[in-house]
Amino acid sequence: MNEPDLDLRVIRYFVCVAELEGFGRAAAELHVSQPSLSRQIRGLERELGRRLFDRVPAGARLTPAGAAFLPHARGLLRSARTAIAAAAGQPEGLTVGYSPGLDIAPVVRELRVRCPEAEIRTTYLGWRRPAEPLLAAEVDAVVARLPFEADGLDVDELYHEPRVVAMHRGHPLADRLYFTAEDIADLPRPNPPGLEEASRTFWGLGSATSASATAMAGLDDTWQRVSLGDIVAIVSPSHARLAGPDTVLIPLRGVPPARVVVAVRAGDRSPLVAQFRDCARAMTSQLADASRGTRS
Template sequence: MNDLGLDLELRLVRYFTVVAKHLNFSRAAEELHLAQPSLSRQIGRLEQRLGARLLERTPQGNHLTAAGRAFLPEAQDLLRAANRAAHVARAHAAEGHLVIGYLDDLIITPAVSELRVRHPQATIETRHLTCQTLLSFEDGQIDVLIGRTPFTFPAGNLWTKTLYEEARVLVVATSHPLAGQASVHVNEVADEKPYPCTAPTVDGWMVHRLLGEEPQQTRPVEAYEDKLELIASGRAIGIQPAGDRRTLLHPGVTTVVLDGAPPSDVVVAGRIGEVNPLVQDFSDIIVDRCRTRPVPAAR
């Protein structure tokens, strides 16, 4: 019997999982940085190779067929297994290979530089991640991650070490009545209603619309810059870690000390069962460098 699995292109399998996630070829093509007609052709190639229709395209939208629903978890397992295999191979390379992911405005240069000095023959890469690209860590494309909580992955698959804590601050427009306050308690803004946000809150943000104002848009607020723009326009307020200095880049917003809010942890994270020795070396370096750190203040 011909083994179809040996002839499957992982690239096409990945395309299918992204389309299945969105059930929208336009959004899937945008995530994959492909033209929509090209993506449709690639999914057609996969369906032809499998001998099964995976997606039903109707005027009302796209839907997974019975075959598509059955294939999806297998496809996801296949991609995870392929990434793990590549990851294990990299980890056992004689010279070493490490990909370090980092979120928000966190600076990892000193720790990365020290790791490169310790392992001059190793290939050490860094990648800035966003809400939309964070899954590359779960999929094995990133070996170790530096970020602010909260972010979520499958239970039991992740270890974390807290590097330091950051208090949270309120972010408001410079014209907002709270902008001149020395501090504000979280209870004073607890009744605000959130704008829709489909992406994980990996940066610790909680963006709220102003009390009594109906949202003027229904699209999810995902990009950090869009959140700042909403706040600067007076249509929203935000809560973020005090150490996140990206608000300094926007002249229309300011921060106020926020009392009563739980802190945000800056952590180093890795996958349980990690076999790459460079992960532990990098973790040790950055933990040691973060033992003493000044507490950021609001501006």
């Protein structure tokens, strides 16, 4: 029996489509054309003898075979990166991912002082699900906001952030002192791509998909639409650090805060990972201040 000849580049394409739940979004992320991406995935499906995705109106959904293949695909990519690093004799390093609005510079600076020989890198996750780059070994730690799928991870809670309503100062409701979830239930809000259900429900105030939700291509798109007065957004104050100067943040009452955490792969015994966790736990107030501090 001939074993499938798996191309790591195509495996990476498969993982990207699975994570972003759509061929168009994945093609943009990978900087390839959508027809070319579709052909590559069809070739992988032929190689495996299984359909990996169902094409649906909202994008692409993993079939049972695709869902079973995904963790192993991530493992293949992780093993390849480990092998390349070992062959190159690369010095020990650490890559830290972070979610929108969170400033991890204080911890990275402290870790560079403690471990001057190590290469400490950072990478912006955008709206990616935090567990995915961790489990794929693209990063060694992430600083992100719960909720997200944490199976296979060790998670340390750092600090809390309130949730607020972001809107243009010219919005008819912008003079309100506060809102409740019921007050804004019918207002158009963003519908970010690729969020897992728990996160979408949390930021959607109890509804995984609101009838008034507006599809967004990315975080910049959200702030542009807020600035135009087209939508309001449920965010934490640090989310809004890159919002336009005419965006106001109004308290949202009756909802629990967002929890900012550091997460690493469960059982990771890297001394650098342990040092980063220690730094993050010891510097929670500095992290919270840094993430809030650039927005008045």
